[in-house]
Amino acid sequence: MDYNVEIENVKQELMSLGFTDDKLNQLLDLAAQEAIATAMDDLKEADDQTLDELEQNIQTEPTNDEDAVKQLNMVFQKAYGDNYENKKLELMYQYLKQTVEETRAAKDLYTRYQAGDPTAVATVKAQEGNPEAQKIMDMA
Amino acid sequence: MTPENNNNGGDAPIRSSIEIAMSGQRPMDNTSTQPESTNTPIQSALEKAMSGERPPITHEINDPSIAPIQGSYESQGLSSNPVDLNKYTENLKPDISAVTQNWENGFSNTPSVVVAAERNNVKTEKNSPEKTIHEKEMETYEKEHNDGFNGKHLSQEGVKALGVQDMIVDLAKENKKLMERLDKMQATLDKLASKSTSTTPYDQDPALAEALDPNKVRPLNPLEDVKNKTIEEQNKKAQQFVDQVNEEDRLHNPLNPNYAPSGIETTSADSSEAEGQAEKNRIERDRKKKLLIAGVIGGGVGLTAAALGGAAIALPVTITLGAAGAIGTVVKMVGERQTYSLYQMEKKATDSAEKAKLKEKREKWEKVLKWTDRAIAFIGGAGFGYMAGSLVSKAFFGGHGLLNSGPTGSGYHPTNLNGEPNPRGGEGGTSIGHQPIESGQPFDSGLVKDGRVVLPGDPSNGNLATGPIGNLPGGELNPNNALGGQSDLGWWKLNQYLNANHIKVSDLQAAGGDIHRMGYALQVDPTQTLPDLLNKFGGSSVLGQNAGLGSTGIIR
Numbered sequence: 001m002d003y004n005v006e007i008e009n010v011k012q013e014l015m016s017l018g019f020t021d022d023k024l025n026q027l028l029d030l031a032a033q034e035a036i037a038t039a040m041d042d043l044k045e046a047d048d049q050t051l052d053e054l055e056q057n058i059q060t061e062p063t064n065d066e067d068a069v070k071q072l073n074m075v076f077q078k079a080y081g082d083n084y085e086n087k088k089l090e091l092m093y094q095y096l097k098q099t100v101e102e103t104r105a106a107k108d109l110y111t112r113y114q115a116g117d118p119t120a121v122a123t124v125k126a127q128e129g130n131p132e133a134q135k136i137m138d139m140a
Numbered sequence: 141m142t143p144e145n146n147n148n149g150g151d152a153p154i155r156s157s158i159e160i161a162m163s164g165q166r167p168m169d170n171t172s173t174q175p176e177s178t179n180t181p182i183q184s185a186l187e188k189a190m191s192g193e194r195p196p197i198t199h200e201i202n203d204p205s206i207a208p209i210q211g212s213y214e215s216q217g218l219s220s221n222p223v224d225l226n227k228y229t230e231n232l233k234p235d236i237s238a239v240t241q242n243w244e245n246g247f248s249n250t251p252s253v254v255v256a257a258e259r260n261n262v263k264t265e266k267n268s269p270e271k272t273i274h275e276k277e278m279e280t281y282e283k284e285h286n287d288g289f290n291g292k293h294l295s296q297e298g299v300k301a302l303g304v305q306d307m308i309v310d311l312a313k314e315n316k317k318l319m320e321r322l323d324k325m326q327a328t329l330d331k332l333a334s335k336s337t338s339t340t341p342y343d344q345d346p347a348l349a350e351a352l353d354p355n356k357v358r359p360l361n362p363l364e365d366v367k368n369k370t371i372e373e374q375n376k377k378a379q380q381f382v383d384q385v386n387e388e389d390r391l392h393n394p395l396n397p398n399y400a401p402s403g404i405e406t407t408s409a410d411s412s413e414a415e416g417q418a419e420k421n422r423i424e425r426d427r428k429k430k431l432l433i434a435g436v437i438g439g440g441v442g443l444t445a446a447a448l449g450g451a452a453i454a455l456p457v458t459i460t461l462g463a464a465g466a467i468g469t470v471v472k473m474v475g476e477r478q479t480y481s482l483y484q485m486e487k488k489a490t491d492s493a494e495k496a497k498l499k500e501k502r503e504k505w506e507k508v509l510k511w512t513d514r515a516i517a518f519i520g521g522a523g524f525g526y527m528a529g530s531l532v533s534k535a536f537f538g539g540h541g542l543l544n545s546g547p548t549g550s551g552y553h554p555t556n557l558n559g560e561p562n563p564r565g566g567e568g569g570t571s572i573g574h575q576p577i578e579s580g581q582p583f584d585s586g587l588v589k590d591g592r593v594v595l596p597g598d599p600s601n602g603n604l605a606t607g608p609i610g611n612l613p614g615g616e617l618n619p620n621n622a623l624g625g626q627s628d629l630g631w632w633k634l635n636q637y638l639n640a641n642h643i644k645v646s647d648l649q650a651a652g653g654d655i656h657r658m659g660y661a662l663q664v665d666p667t668q669t670l671p672d673l674l675n676k677f678g679g680s681s682v683l684g685q686n687a688g689l690g691s692t693g694i695i696r
Contacts, residue, residue, distance in 0.1 A: 005671055018436040027432055030425050032536055036516065037422055040509050044482055048497075051504040058511040068515040075512055088536055103433045105463035106456075110437050113459060119395075123462040124455070126394030136427045136434070136457045 003089035010096040017103045027099060028092075035091035036072060039079040050078050228256040274316055278309065394462055412483035414506040434460045585638035586645045587655070593631045595645075598656050605631035617666055630663030637670040643682050653679025 014024060043051070054074065062068035076084035112120035127133060232252040234242075242248040271279075285305075350356065360368075389396050431453075438456035482502035489495040587594060591606040604624030608616045615621065622628035634655070638645065648655060654677040661668055661676065674680040 009669070019432070023432050023435060027429065030429055030432075033425055033516065034422070035536075036512060037418060037425075040418065040505075040512060043508065044505055048501060048504070051501060051508065054508045055504050058508065058515075061511070062515050071511065071515045075508065092536060099429060099433070102429075102460070102464055103436055106433050106437050106460045109463045110456070110459045123394050124458055127458040127462045130458070130461060132427075133454070133457050133461055136431050136461070137453055139427055139431050140453050 003086065003093045007089060007093050007096060010093060010100055013100050014096065014103070017100065017107065019103075027096070031092045031095035031099075034095050035088055036075065038091055039076050039087075042079045043075065046078060054078050226259075228258055230254050230256045274312070278312070392464075412481070412502060412506065414509055415481055415483055418509060430457065430460045430464065583639050583642050585635055585643055587638055588631065588635040593659070595655060600627070600631065600656060600659060603631055604628040605635060607632035607636075626663040629666060630661075631659045633662045633666055634659045634673075637673070641670060641683065647682050648679045651679040651682045653677060653682065 011024065014027070019027065043054070057074055058071045060067075062071060073084070076088055080087040109120050109123060113124050231254070233255050234252055236252060239250070239252050242250070434453055434456035437459060438453055482498060482505060486495055486498040486502055489498055588605040591604060593600050593603045593605050595601045604622070605628055606623050608618070608621035608629065609623065616629060616633065619625040619629055622632065637643075638648065645655060653674065657677045658673045661673060671680075671683075674683065
């Protein structure tokens with residue numbers, strides 16, 4: 001699978017769903033962060049030697065973007081080997097694809113809610129008072 | 141006169157008294173002293189009476205209902221020959237009532253005479269030597285009971301008695317027949333009984349009997365055993381699946397009474413500070429994503445989530461949460477991924493050396509995590525906040541952001557994979573289509589100039605390619621929105637693809653791409669993407685040649 005092509009396709013889907021440039025950029029950053037966090041989780045299973053090498057190579061704080069990117073790439077490389085570039089794109093693609101599904105489901109639910117679909121209304125009503133909703137709104 | 145020598149020519153076997161009377165001879169008028177002798181076996185009563193052989197017979201009738209017989213009759217003849225009365229029948233002619241009536245009316249005073257006629261089918265003992273015992277018995281009975289009975293003076297009871305006797309005889313005959321039938325049936329029964337006793341008894345095969353025994357405990361067929369085990373395993377798997385579905389429903393279906401809302405912070409108290417922070421960051425990212433989605437839903441007209449704010453975003457957020465719970469996306473990202481904690485492993489370790497080793501590993505990992513966060517923050521300049529794609533462009537796409545390499549030129553309306561027009565709009569007018577790319581100069585593929593196709597020598601050269609100018613539903617997918625209909629939209633869209641990916645017509649032709657067929661294919665199916673077209677009609681290599689787009693060029 002060519003993740004470059006797939007990511008481009010998913011990006012267009014997101015645009016068709018209503019993601020603007022700004023939202024898409026934010027989403028892409030979230031996807032990148034998620035990918036890095038996933039790599040870090042996978043590094044928990046790495047052997048001591050791998051962690052030692054990482055520790056030695058990223059001891060210095062990055063002074064420019066290149067150093068920062070280099071350190072991040074090293075994290076991926078130690079976690080996924082030589083195929084880390086493709087793995088990065090794969091993680092990005094999965095996150096964006098999932099966002100597409102989530103957005104479509106939300107749009108569908110919203111449409112049905114507006115149409116008065118009892119199931120949709122019940123689903124939305126069930127979320128009223130959910131503290132998680134308030135936390136999300138607090139970020140707005 | 142005997143029947144044999146009947147000189148009167150009559151058919152009667154005997155000469156009756158009537159014949160005598162009719163011949164003009166009357167017993168009383170007979171001049172001879174001796175009545176005419178006859179050779180009949182019997183003499184009529186009149187003859188006997190006339191001959192004076194016996195005194196007149198007197199009738200003593202006790203039954204008052206029977207009128208007494210008038211007059212007396214005697215046989216006038218004399219015969220010493222014994223007579224077997226059984227061989228003859230005797231009748232009075234004319235009968236008594238006729239004689240009486242004639243007498244009263246003065247017609248005649250002729251009395252009745254006894255006419256004896258020989259029976260035709262009288263059987264004697266000599267003629268029927270083969271009498272059955274029953275018949276003999278009957279004859280004996282009749283002789284004993286009818287001895288001396290001549291039947292001339294039967295009373296009513298006598299008649300009844302005779303009727304009863306006849307009935308007895310009939311019943312005896314019937315009884316005889318029944319007995320015969322009974323004898324036959326008995327014989328048949330005996331025959332059948334003898335046959336049944338002679339039948340060969342059934343020799344039952346013990347093995348067969350055992351095999352057919354319905355209560356036999358059969359040993360399990362090996363195949364059946366396997367089948368049962370398979371069914372058992374299938375049932376077990378089915379039950380596991382049901383349990384998993386129920387658990388999913390409990391976790392993500394808001395209508396489930398046991399619903400546990402997603403997104404609840406699940407940071408374990410047993411995780412280290414760094415691990416806890418990492419999990420918090422993950423939850424934070426998930427919330428940001430939901431906020432973005434809520435902004436898309438609530439901001440269908442272009443408002444951002446931030447612009448909506450407060451109560452306006454409440455419903456979209458609620459809907460987003462409900463939808464996420466319904467499709468279980470959180471589980472896919474978080475729940476399915478069993479984040480295992482080094483800290484927990486360290487705590488669970490019983491061996492001190494192992495514990496120390498795990499602790500050392502955890503500390504190294506936390507250092508890497510910390511430095512990684514710094515790198516991210518350095519690139520984005522805002523830690524885990526919004527970095528407007530800078531992290532992506534630098535860390536993931538070699539410094540070329542995914543969005544910053546968007547298409548140029550007015551009128552660009554990207555489509556999704558399904559060919560649907562991008563409904564994006566508003567949002568400060570910063571859509572990709574309206575935003576100049578990095579160079580600031582729109583790329584021109586050279587396919588369209590002044591709204592017309594530029595393909596010298598091609599039949600489509602000079603065709604309209606203005607793109608959608610109408611506002612009918614369907615946008616660029618609706619040919620009625622373009623001046624030149626389908627052809628217009630097809631060529632216009634191909635030009636958008638080429639511009640977006642910085643592909644010159646000359647380069648595409650040099651790479652073997654059939655531009656004419658690409659344009660025509662888009663007219664037929666405007667949802668096709670550029671990679672599809674390049675794969676079908678050649679020229680895929682032009683994508684790799686476009687170094688200016690980085691690792692991920694814009695491909696539509």
